[in-house]
Amino acid sequence: MGTLRAGFIGCGVIASAHASALHGLREAGLADVEIAVVSDSDSERADRFGRYFGATSVASIEELAADSDVVYVCTSTQSHFQAVRAAAAAGRAIFCEKPLARNLDESLELAAVAVAAGVPVQVGLVLRTAPVYKRLEDIVAGGQFGRPMAAIVRDDQFFPTQGHYASTWRSDVTIAGAGALLEHSIHDIDIIQACFGSVEFASANLGFFGDNEGIEDSVSALLRTTSGLSISLVSVWHQVLTRPSTRRVEVLFEEAFVSFEDDFTGPLNVQTSAGTESWPCPPPAWIIDVPIPSGERGLAVRPYIAENRDFIDAVQQGNPPAPGLDEAVAAHRVVDACYRSAGAGGGPISLAS
Secondary structure (H helix, E strand, O other): OOOEEEEEEOOOHHHHHHHHHHHHHHHOOOOOEEEEEEEOOOHHHHHHHHHHHOOEEOOOHHHHHHOOOEEEEOOOHHHHHHHHHHHHHOOOEEEEOOOOOOOHHHHHHHHHHHHHHOOOEEEOOHHHHOHHHHHHHHHHHHOEOEOEEEEEEEEEEEOOOOOOOOOHHHHOHHHHOOOHHHHOOHHHHHHHHHHHOOEEEEEEEEEOOOOOOOOOOEEEEEEEEOOOOEEEEEEEEEOOOOOOOEEEEEEEEOOOEEEEOOOOOOOEEEEEOOEEEEEOOOOOHHHHHOOOOOOOOOOOOHHHHHHHHHHHHHHHHOOOOOOOHHHHHHHHHHHHHHHHHHHOOOOOEEOOO
8 A cells, every 4th residue: 555644633642642653663664654644723733743743734634634544533532523524534544542422322423424434443442452451361261260250440540631631621521521431441441341241231330529510530330241240440530640540450260369550561460379470461572672752742652552553554454453443332332331320320230221
């Protein structure tokens, strides 16, 4: 196909992470792609972004889509549909950040537009490529410690309207749709289903400690998979600015206790009757060798390298990119069930209903 021209709709911190990953992949000779054209509702930000990555800044997303081969949708959640529709109308492959939309119905509408256009779509559920989760998925599938009996996931970060996130829109329910569960823990729900299977029942309670109407900052959810596994998920947006985005995962198997706190490389702490071991989960050497900026773009870039290479490879080889719309919509269905449960007093909601 030759060099792919990547267009970025939205030029904030997550766009910078993806663009830095693409630039590094190109420099390493691992992806034939260039960042060609960018657009943002803030024209000055688009201009700065374009200058940094050597791209042209344009005002119209339709113009951007016409001048791109692949389109990255990195806007606020409310704007995803418009951007996806423009890219799909131009027949472009799409990388869309999570969540797809502000609620399940909008997510289904967005997915239908892309499917009708016949364009490939990958969704930014980045934990799918993290070495530590891939190792956990292998442990579950291989059965080396027996069956998983219970799992606990705790996800917390400071409220992402400050610090390097600087995304004030996440406090506005009309733009974000909801809070910690939809905006951040959709990652957790996606990786739970990737590792343990589909969620069959969900119940949840929400907390609203801030002054942001409709934006929950505390979530306690109980999920049950089709295999009968119970999973407890706690997600919090707090005000501890010295604390980074952190996940702690604990899984009790029949013959082992497995836990970790770093959601990229681990290590996995594995306790069995024979004792306790620490299992490193390093990324492939090629990821370490990719040159990236030294942190000035806001987010750690290295966790985003594999998913970007996967997307570009899939487009150039004519394969369906993954995770795609099916996986994203499946996560939205669980999020929706949690919100319905919370609205009805916290009782279990069947995903079949």
